[in-house]
Amino acid sequence: MGTTVFERQRPAASVIERSLAGTRQSIFWLDDLPDQPHRPALRGTHDADLVIVGGGYTGLWTALLARRRDPDLRIALVEARTVGWAASGRNGGFCEASLTHGRDNGLSRWPEEIETLDRMGMKNLDAMGADIEEWGIDAEWERVGALAVATEPHQLEWLDDWAHDSAARGEDGVVRLDREQVQAAVSSPTYLGAVFETHSNALVHPGKLATGLARAAEERGVEIFEHSPVRRIDTSGDGVEVITNGGRISARKAVLATNVFPSLLRRNTLMTVPVYDYVLMTEPLSAEQRAAIGWDQRQGLSDLANQFHYFRQTADGRILFGGYDAVYHYGGRVRAAYENRPESFSKLASHFFTMFPQLEGVRFTHRWAGAIDTCSRFCAFFGSARDGKVAYAAGFTGLGVAATRFAGEVMLDLLHGVPTARTSLRMVREKPLPFPPEPVAAIGINATRWSLDRADHNRGRRNVLLKTLDALGLGFDS
């Protein structure tokens, strides 16, 4: 078994300790927001045409897209805590055009519709940028593209295949960079080469996007209730009734945008599992530190291992560094206690200084974690229930910042009941396999994680378990 560059070139323990000494367990993106409006909890009885459960991107995009489709629709959104507090306020802010958690995943599952999916994904990303502009949302949207960097020699072949395949399709948005070229773009002794995706990625400030969408929705007449966990959804009468401890909303239709949290539909309870992903944020870099890494084009970056890192700059010149550990806890629950995992933060800090030894001395100000809604096909699934009165989408698996907008359109199509190009996709019609109940889920997921780690230490070679899961179209990702 080999070692990775992050194990061979470890910084001194004192460098890691010092960098983490003043870190707060707090989400930078939410700390960085201006004061937010106080929104009421749901009390008493209300009527609406459309009620949406969940105030992350999925629910908020759905509200705004529904308003665009019908200016007279009465729309209410009910959020258990505050808008954007969950995955939507704590992610990396990478907006990828892919609707399928990467092209390879989509290609392996729906080869005959991959070109349509590519086209729809790019259209969705373009529309996302246009919506942000139209609604005046200051989300620090930057269409800067993304660099995927190889940090191990065997990954260079993957970059070659990637660039070759996209050139063969006539695409001009994938540029292969050799070692000197990638080092010139971003200076790290660990980078051996890269692919630069020039069009298909953007960056946002996740918290500003979520709260900006909420503001835009309210300005357009959407009623938002916070601190109101929905206990159940009743569809016994003509429409639907969404019920909280303090009130209820009767509506014609409902959208469930509850992501990794327990589904209000029994059929979906085993469809996703929470996988904890960890993030560090540095202090703003000094001018000398900036000059030492280059990175003038500000692309989003990630590396190519199964256990990968993602990293990017903020508007005020910090670096967000996240990923690598993807931790599933027995029982599959979402718990605040899982968010503080010192060994994951130390590992991230260690890997950061292996990647950027010239930044020794930089301190991390924030550390946090979030639950990713992993499903067994690694990309969102959609559906309707209760005689077409309820639509749902979940399972974005770590790539939902842009795909949630597409999901909003799909759910509105489903509620409308008239087939569209979106709802005709196999990707939309088919469902993933559920995860098994415990203890099988934990055994299977942890065995898969262990195998992915071994593959990263063995020139990417996949063992029998991973090959079997690949053949079945199943697995685990973040």
Ligand SMILES: Cc1cc2nc3c(=O)[nH]c(=O)nc-3n(C[C@H](O)[C@H](O)[C@H](O)COP(=O)(O)OP(=O)(O)OC[C@H]3O[C@@H](n4cnc5c(N)ncnc54)[C@H](O)[C@@H]3O)c2cc1C
């Ligand atoms: C650490 C981390 C990093 C990530 N990085 C990226 C990235 O860089 N790029 C990318 O594309 N994706 C990324 N993702 C994934 C992305 O953030 C999610 O796919 C996306 O935010 C999902 O949005 P959502 O609205 O479906 O879910 P959420 O943001 O989780 O919102 C769901 C909301 O529903 C509410 N809710 C749930 N149940 C109820 C109920 N019963 N009653 C009322 N309200 C309820 C919750 O309180 C929550 O606010 C990351 C995720 C994490 C955790």
